[in-house]
Amino acid sequence: MELHFKVIGAILIVLALVHIIFPRYFNWVEELKPLSLINRQMMTTHTFFIALTVFLMGLLCLTSANELIVTDLGKKISLGFAVFWMIRLYFQFFGYSAELWEGKRFETIVHVLFSCLWSYLSVAFLTAYFN
Incomplete structure (x- = not known):
């Protein structure tokens, strides 16, 4: 089980880092233009915090797999x-x-x-x- 958590940790860290390309890949400069300023900023802010949460989950799985299990x-x-x-x-x-x-x-x-x-x-x- 510990190996699974370490693999999960690595996957989650990669997944979090993939969020970096979202604005460009999904063309947010153009796609989000029709939205109000607050909605545009909420979109980018929430994406950042989702990525941060996923990154921290991954880090916890990598560094504390045994503790999460036992x-x-x-x-x-x-x-x-x-x-x-x-x-x-x-x-x-x-x-x-x-x-x-x-x-x-x-x-x-x-x-x-x-x-x-x-x-x-x-x-x-x-x-x-x-x-």
């Missing part, structure tokens, strides 16, 4: 992480329209890969809590 506090943190990723998995199917990926090869692959990743994270953290 200590009472670690198990509670693992349960919190499991709930976080289960909710993220729910949003993968019910928060985003299937129009964004259906019939599009790359987007479908990304949808399936992230669905698998959110499932893996949920199961790993739940397993740590219940073992």
